[in-house]
Amino acid sequence: MPATCAVYNCGSEGERVLPLLAGGEVRIEYVTCVDHDAAIRGGEEYLIEGRGRSGREILMGNDLPPKLKSISTSGLGNSSVLYLNLVLRNGEEGQVAVTVTPEDLELLGNPISKESMFEPTPIAEQ
Structure with a gap:
């Protein structure tokens, strides 16, 4: 079964690996769809939140806190x-x-x- 994008409320298929450095040192990889991968790499605001399907999800857009x-x-x-x-x-x-x-x-x-x-x-x- 293909992975789903790690962005909250996105049901698209995860096609890209987005490697982030938590604390500048620990590599954590998220699987995202093509559009969200491009948006994050392009500088769009995002937040990693510990409430998701797999323990952590990426919040973007209207899902971000106020x-x-x-x-x-x-x-x-x-x-x-x-x-x-x-x-x-x-x-x-x-x-x-x-x-x-x-x-x-x-x-x-x-x-x-x-x-x-x-x-x-x-x-x-x-």
């Missing part, structure tokens, strides 16, 4: 709220409101670092 537009806060009353203002991939806007404590704000800052979040995953040499 983009962060802005952050605002409100501290009226006896609690504080953090508002994440988002732009959905279909162009609509939305907002998520989360009640936060000072400890929560420290927790939010810990996993966010330029080194771990913004290093692109390179495509490995064939």
Whole structure:
């Protein structure tokens, strides 16, 4: 049985091997269709997510998470709220409101670092 493209919601036959370097060192290969292989190699935005048929799938297009537009806060009353203002991939806007404590704000800052979040995953040499 032929492999299906590793891109979420794509039912096309996987015809190309897309080798990626996780952390710049570990080679992981995904089987993709011709169109998604070309799109990724051409620089289209993608994200590897651990929720797929085989444990990990590639998200692209409208399946990508929303983009962060802005952050605002409100501290009226006896609690504080953090508002994440988002732009959905279909162009609509939305907002998520989360009640936060000072400890929560420290927790939010810990996993966010330029080194771990913004290093692109390179495509490995064939």
